[in-house]
Each structure stands twice: as C-alpha cells, then as structure tokens.
Amino acid sequence: MSELVQNSASPDNFYRLFSRLRISGGKWILVQAPALLHMIKMLLAIFLAMGLSMLFNLSKPGTAMITVIIVTQPGSGLVMAKGFYRFVGTFVGVAASLVLAACFSQQPMLFLFAGACWIGLCTAGAITFRNFQSYAFVLAGYTLMIVGLPAALDPANAFDIATTRLSEVTLGLLCAGVVSDVLFPIRLSDMVLTTVNKRFAHFAQFVQCDQGQAHSARSQLDRDSMMLRLIGEVIALENLRTSSTFESATGHVKGDHLRQLNTAFMTVSTTFHSLDQLLLRLRNTGKINTFNAVMMEYDAIVSIMKEDKAEIPAKLQHCRQQLTERLAALRRGLILSFAEMLNLDTTYVNDALLDFDAAAALLQRFTDELRISTRIHNAVINRDNRLPDDISITAHYVNRTDPVMVAMSSLRAMVGFVVSMLFWWQSGWPSGLDAAIFATVVSALFAAFPSPTKTVIGFMQGAFIGGACGFICAYFIQPGAQNFFMLCLSLTPFILVFAWLTTKPQYAGMGMGMLVFFFSYAAVGNVYEFDYVGFLNGMAGGLIGCAIAAAMYMIIDPVDSHWEKTRLIRALRHQVVDGCNNAIPGLLARFESGTRELVGRFAMGHTVPNEDDRGVMGWLLSVFEIGRAIIHLREDIAPKTRSGNNIIAANDQSQQSSDYAYTAIRLSIKTVADFFSAPDTRKLDLALASVLAAIEACRVVSTVEVQALPNYQAVLANLHLIRTSLLEHAVPTAAASAFDPAPAPPFNTSSGINNAA
Secondary structure (H helix, E strand, O other): OHHHHHHHOOHHHHHHHHHHHHHHHHHHHHHHHHHHHHHHHHHHHHHHHHHHHHHOOOOOHHHHHHHHHHHOOOOHHHHHHHHHHHHHHHHHHHHHHHHHHHHHOOOHHHHHHHHHHHHHHHHHHHHHOOHHHHHHHHHHHHHHHHHHHHHHHOHHHHHHHHHHHHHHHHHHHHHHHHHHHHOOOOOHHHHHHHHHHHHHHHHHHHHHOOOOHHHHHOOHHHHHHHHHHHHHHHHHHHHHHHHHHHOOOOHHHHHHHHHHHHHHHHHHHHHHHHHHHHHHHHHHOOOHHHHHHHHHHHHHHHHHHHOOOOOHHHHHHHHHHHHHHHHHHHHHHHHHHHHHOOOOOHHHHHHHHHHHHHHHHHHHHHHHHHHHHHHHHHHHHOOOOOOOOOOOOOOOOOOOOOHHHHHHHHHHHHHHHHHHHHHHHHHOOOOHHHHHHHHHHHHHHOOOOOOHHHHHHHHHHHHHHHHHHHHHHHHHHHHHOOOHHHHHHHHHHHHHHHHHHHOOHHHHHHHHHHHHHHHHHOOOOOOOOOOHHHHHHHHHHHHHHHHHHHHHHHHOOOOOOHHHHHHHHHHHHHHHHHHHHOOOOOHHHHHHHHHHHHHHHHHHHOOOOOHHHHHHHHHHHHHHHHHHHHHHHHHHOOHHHHHOOOOOOOOHHHHHHHHHHHHHHHHHHHHHHHHHHOOOHHHHHHHHHHHHHHHHHHHHHHHHHHHHOOOHHHHHHHHHHHHHHHHHHOOOHHHHOOOOOOOOOOOOHHHHHHHHO
C-alpha cells in the first residue's frame, strides 16, 4: 500500500499530470479566447466610463456604464456602427422629449397620448428596419421615458436633464469605441471572412452529403434544418455587410462584393434545393433508372467541391463544357432502356423523361451558379478590389416585414407604456416611475428578437440576480473601497461573471439583465450613498415594469402563436404571386432575398419540431421551388427572348402551335398565382390541369416545329418542376384544413386556353 502511494506521488506522475492540465488549460483558453477578450474589453470600457463620469461630475455614471454594456460588440466595426446609431437614436429621442415636455408638461393625458404615439412609431420603425438601424429607433422611443418624463416633471431643468443624458451616452459610446479599437481590435472584415468561409464549408459539406447512399439516409428534418441554417447565414452576412462602411474607407466597395456574393449564394442554394427535392421524388416514386442517371452526374459535380477553392471554378467550367454531351448520352440510354421494357406505360416513359430533362436543366444551372458563386467567394476571401469582369449579378437585397406584425408590435409597446404610466399615476408610488421606464424600455428593446417572451423572462431573472448582487456589493463591499482603484476592484468579479454570461447565447438575456440592474441600483458616484428603502422600491418597480412588458408579449401577438405562423404562410404564398405578376428585371433577386427575410425571424427561433412549424416549412419549400421555376419560365417566354431568336416559324401551322403553347403557359402561370393567393382544392386542381395542358401544348409544338419555341427544354423542365412540386408540397399539413373539402369540378383545358387567348 505504501509502495502504491509512493508510486502515485512520484515526480514523474506529477509532471504528467501537470502536462495534461497545461494542455487542457491551453485548449480551453484558445476556445474561450474571444469570450475572454470580450469580457476584458467590457470591463476596461466600463471602468473608463465610470472614471470619466466621476471626473466630469456627471449625475448618473451608471448611464454611461450601461451604454458601454449595450454597445460593446465582438468586432470594432460593429461597435462603431451600433455606437453611431445609438447616438443618432438618443439625439432624436432627446429632441422629441424636449418638444413633448414643452408642449404637454401641464397636460398629463395629452403627454400620455403623444408619448404613446411616439413610442408606437419608433417601435414600428424598429421592426421594419434591420440591424443597428432598428436599434436607433428603439433608442429614440425609450429615451422619452429617460429624458422626456423627468423633463416634464421638472420643466425648469428640462434642458439640463437632456444635455446631461446626451453627455453620459456620448461618453459611454466614446469609451466603448476607443477600448474596442485600441485593445486587441477584432476587425469586422476578419469576422466577415470567417462567416463567409464557414458558410461555404457548411454548404459544401451539405451538397456532398447528397452523394450516393447518403442521399437516402438524410431525413426531411435534416433538409429543413439546413435550409433554415442557410437562411440565417444569409441574413447574418447581410447584417455584417451593412456595418462594414463604419470600419474603413473602402467598406462600401467590399459591401458591394458581399451583396453580390449573398445574391449568388441565395441563387445557387435555391437551385440546389430544387434539385435535391427532385432527386427525393425520383427515389420515392421508384424511378430508379432516372435517379441513378442523374446521381451519376451530380456526384461528378459535387466531388469537385473537395478540391482547393482556387481550383474549383476552373474545374467546374471544364465539367460544364462536357455536361451537356454526357446528359444527352444518358438520355439516349434511358430511352433505350425504356424501349426494352415492353410493359411500360407511355405516360410513365414521358414522365420519366420529363423528370430527367428537369434534373438535367437543374444540374446545368447548378453547375453554372456554383461556379459563379465560388469565383465571387474567392474574390472576397482574397480581398480583391474588383470582381472578374465577366461576372455581372443584379444584387437587390429586399427587406420584407409583415405589416400586421409591425402594427401589433407598435400596439404592444403603446399599451405597455399606457398601462405602466397609469399604474404609476393611480398608485402614487414614487418607484412606479421605475416600473414605467422599464416596461417601456423592455417592450421596445426586445420587440425585434426571434423569441422576445423567452428573452424578457430571462432578462427578468437576470435583473433579480443583478439587483441582489448590486445590494451585496453596495451594502457590504463598497463601503470599504477608499479610492477609485478599490472601487474598481470591488466591482470586477460581478462584471466579469455577468459579461461572461452575455457571451453565451442561451444566457445572453439573463446576463444583460444582471448588468443593467446591477449598475442601475449600485451605489456608483463621487460620493458613496446607499438608500436601503429606495433600493428595494426601485428594484420592485423595475421588476414590475419587466413583468408588464412580458405580459404584453404574451397577450398581444405572441411570436409562437398559430395566428402569426398563418400570417407568415400567407406572406410566403404572396411571394409566388409577385413572381407571377411583377416586372421581370431584378425579380429573381428580390424574390430570393424577400422570401428569406420573411422567414428569417422564424429561422432563428425554430427547429421545426412541431406540426405548425412543419407546415411553415412545407410552404417555404414549395414557395422556393415553384416561385423560382415560375420566374425562370417567364424569362424563357419573355417577348425579348422570342424576338431575339433568329429562327422564325416556318409556316402558319407552326405559328399557331407556338401561339397556342405561349397562351397555355400564361394560363398556367395565372392559375398558379390564383392558387397561391387563396389556396383551395378547386384552384389546386385547376393549376395542375393548366400546367399539364401547357406541357402537352409544348409537346405539340415540338412535333410541328421545335424551333418555333425557343428554350423548349428549359420551358418543359420548369413546367414539370412546377407540376411535381404542386403535387408534393403545395398542400402542407398546417394549411390543409383551410381548403374547401368539396370536390373540384371538371376542368376543360382547351376551352380555358381558348378563353385566355
């Protein structure tokens, strides 16, 4: 036994243990380095703001410190951007507060009405705009409570209150910006490149997983989750792009490159989705020969993604040059294999060939778009000042927001403001003012979050803990702080722990609540003073205000409600209607970005676990596939495409067949738009019948004069994609109950076409 103890305590064992601890500790520090750096920066910026506030004898150093907490971001450019918009929002809010205080300080009800309207307007702007522009509206709204209300209560000192508030906020912004830009700065450009590289790696890994047996092993849930992840990454990169101009003089140039990269990535990811869904349908319907033929070429394309990124575009170009001939050879082989199977139905053969033609068109489009996207990606990664001259992409990123959600969010903030103000007035409780301030601040601050109710509850939990820690610090620790250094030392453990929580997504709301309440009620100032009763009343008022805001989020238009998801589905369907009716120039880019913007909030807060979420995903997949096919179909039959073709119909019969086909295609687009505008079983049957009639009309043209219909194969492929997607996705479970259960009347395709003509 003694020998065993002696062996375990030998120097070699201690050395090995120390080595393992050192290696493990080094790995932990390497992984946690960004969070640790963020914590240190926030700590130093808070102390700098506190010291300067005390030096300048500002009345509330906590305001400057809270400004630092809110503004501090991982990247220097993000700090500059958020600081700029915070200053703009605060300045506008201060100006509005002075106007309202000057006009309505003697009329409380008019002040209440005007304040509610101002907060509702600012909340609507916060929901409509994105990124830190949204934050500027939030600040402009709740600054009314921090400046306007005290100014209305004390009109003689209104200007002093406003300038002091603006000075404290500006000081906090300067401290956060200086520390972020001087101490180990993390450039926004580096964050952008990291995000771009990660997205490329995720997409490359995902498309390669579709090879061979892996395609059948992947579930629809995996596909849906990846779709939501790609949507979130597109929106994240767009948010970073909008902040890039704050970091360097060439930020706008790099922003243009990122916009084109985002557009190219959206295009190729939608094409991949359409191809993936078509392959899934081929496998599920037992068309194994067609499936294997398509997978052979698909594997050859995506295997190139394993190569070095600099070589991928050239290899994709070489693959694309041979792809048309290989697909034609595969098609001839399929026809021969079908001919040997004498028992096959003609309809089955035609559908199988249509499936192959649609897959072939998608493969060619996917190869072209993947090559362009990779070239732009390489140019961005290499920090090139110019993109290749042969790349020209119409990059329109459209922000789309549900107007009903904007109105309901505005109403929620207004009601929260009115309820909290009435609570203060009717109770006569001095700390009811804290309740009104925090109810308004929280109602506006988290309105644009994916899950505001959960965030507010986490914020309340953190607020309680932060307030309790503030009491411990102010009552037991700070009395022993004899100088500024000791004051900083007494605050450091609390700041570091709370700042660490803000770096964890699941605890970010709680960490923010801890920091805000800690500095709202801690005794920080040139003269130490702590009012025990005032602290308890202020804490209670602040928590009551947060509770009012949480109740508003639960009652008025909850984020996870069935009604909101129904509105989202309606807005998604309208994207297809726009694709059928709006002008073609720039339509594809607007469709891609607008659809992703609509579902962006859903993508960040859901993982498709329940029936409602699966219903939204069903419509989303259908909208992407059908909307994209509709736009390409309209481009293929556009007048400029037809007039630009040098081949004129040889005789009157071919001209009539061509007109008949174009009329049938237009009718099919119209019926698809009618279905997506207000879906029911009758309109679905009409859309399916009209699309099938358009396919038959195109076949008739091909038997008379194939050159009378330019882009014949592409037109047929898009029509077939629309038809199969309607059959597969257009009636998701979540919306099926809304359909008319009555049987659809018979549809006479020829008469419908003639009437449309």
